[in-house]
Amino acid sequence: MDALTKELAALDARSLRRRLQVVDEVLPGGKVRVAGQVRLNLSSNDYLGLSQDPRVIAAAQAAAAKWGAGAGASRLVVGHLALHEAVEARLADFKGTEAAVIFPTGYMANVGTSSALVGPGDVIFSDRLNHASIYDGIKLSGAAVQRFPHRDLNRLEQLLREAGAARRRLIVTDSVFSVDGDLAPLADLAALKARYGAWLMVDEAHATGVLGAKGGGLAEALGLTREVDIHLGTFSKALGSQGGFVAGDRRLVDYLHNRARSFIYSTALAPMVLGAIDQALQIVVQEPERRLFLRRESENFRQDLLSAGLDILGSETQIIPVLVGENDRTLEFAARLMDQGLMAVALRPPTVPPGRARVRFSLSAAQAEDDLSRAREVIVATARAMGLGS
Numbered sequence: 596m597d598a599l600t601k602e603l604a605a606l607d608a609r610s611l612r613r614r615l616q617v618v619d620e621v622l623p624g625g626k627v628r629v630a631g632q633v634r635l636n637l638s639s640n641d642y643l644g645l646s647q648d649p650r651v652i653a654a655a656q657a658a659a660a661k662w663g664a665g666a667g668a669s670r671l672v673v674g675h676l677a678l679h680e681a682v683e684a685r686l687a688d689f690k691g692t693e694a695a696v697i698f699p700t701g702y703m704a705n706v707g708t709s710s711a712l713v714g715p716g717d718v719i720f721s722d723r724l725n726h727a728s729i730y731d732g733i734k735l736s737g738a739a740v741q742r743f744p745h746r747d748l749n750r751l752e753q754l755l756r757e758a759g760a761a762r763r764r765l766i767v768t769d770s771v772f773s774v775d776g777d778l779a780p781l782a783d784l785a786a787l788k789a790r791y792g793a794w795l796m797v798d799e800a801h802a803t804g805v806l807g808a809k810g811g812g813l814a815e816a817l818g819l820t821r822e823v824d825i826h827l828g829t830f831s832k833a834l835g836s837q838g839g840f841v842a843g844d845r846r847l848v849d850y851l852h853n854r855a856r857s858f859i860y861s862t863a864l865a866p867m868v869l870g871a872i873d874q875a876l877q878i879v880v881q882e883p884e885r886r887l888f889l890r891r892e893s894e895n896f897r898q899d900l901l902s903a904g905l906d907i908l909g910s911e912t913q914i915i916p917v918l919v920g921e922n923d924r925t926l927e928f929a930a931r932l933m934d935q936g937l938m939a940v941a942l943r944p945p946t947v948p949p950g951r952a953r954v955r956f957s958l959s960a961a962q963a964e965d966d967l968s969r970a971r972e973v974i975v976a977t978a979r980a981m982g983l984g985s
């Protein structure tokens with residue numbers, strides 16, 4: 596344990612040590628009670644507030660009452676309940692695809708899918724800023740990886756050309772990037788994948804429920820559903836509960852049932868979670884006003900920070916970073932906001948490159964306009980007091 600103590604001390608010395616923060620209570624309006632103080636939660640992925648929606652909670656309770664607290668087995672053994680079947684059908688309809696498969700988490704969907712689809716002798720082309728679970732899937736797959744600079748299509752095309760006759764080629768991208776809040780150039784990626792005979796896999800974790808007329812994500816918003824081969828997403832963010840998924844061609848889903856180890860060797864998602872997902876999917880489709888509110892408030896937020904001369908790194912969504920730079924100043928910015936009732940996280944290396952530490956804000960449709968406009972004022976004033984922006 597002495598070796599671990601030393602490593603932790605080294606992290607501390609570089610302002611890189613992470614600690615768990617207890618949330619004592621989850622409150623309405625997108626607020627939490629932490630360390631005895633009620634704070635506006637600007638760090639949550641519960642973008643539509645559905646984790647607290649009484650209809651979603653009731654559906655989870657009803658599913659538990661009917662089916663039990665757990666599924667009892669993995670999907671291929673005897674854990675594939677009629678509930679899983681029904682929710683996957685609803686999900687495929689929501690995504691506009693032939694079929695869909697649910698994994699226990701989004702992390703497991705990524706790890707299981709990449710490692711099933713490609714292997715040694717194949718090449719994966721991955722945007723540098725893709726989520727860690729994509730990189731873990733790549734590592735597990737044993738395929739060669741070509742990381743291209745963030746959204747750099749010229750470099751990607753060059754790498755595709757150089758990869759030549761590789762057995763299988765997979766282009767993978769987040770649709771909304773979780774650290775910068777910007778969007779993938781999806782139409783161009785689709786054109787490249789067609790030109791070079793590659794597959795295109797899109798992780799819509801932060802876009803599901805948020806983008807598109809029905810909330811299906813960026814591919815839906817851009818009319819590119821058919822161009823994307825592998826649609827990945829999670830129920831753990833805007834959908835408010837837990838679980839990951841892949842949607843696409845029936846053959847893709849059948850193949851994953853047979854080859855995705857994180858699907859095969861893990862217990863089926865609990866019935867209560869399926870109940871929550873089923874209800875949340877209906878609300879997402881039927882209540883577009885939630886994402887419209889989120890979009891409008893996000894625009895106001897970005898506008899006010901930009902007007903204050905802050906660097907929001909090209910954010911186009913409800914995820915809005917403010918670049919600070921050094922780790923200790925970033926921690927100080929977050930701590931000052933904390934003291935004023937705002938909960939926001941400092942993102943430091945290795946999540947972001949050295950010298951590019953930032954505080955990331957994410958908004959929720961559960962939050963009141965007044966609370967959000969006050970938050971913007973506090974952020975701008977605090978940044979100014981610290982000499983950030985102009």
Ligand SMILES: *Cc1c(COP(=O)(O)O)cnc(C)c1O
Nearest residue numbers: 700701702726773798800829831
């Ligand atoms: C959060 C996230 C995941 C992981 O999803 P979980 O359901 O939390 O495991 C995967 N990909 C991206 C882009 C994410 O942001």
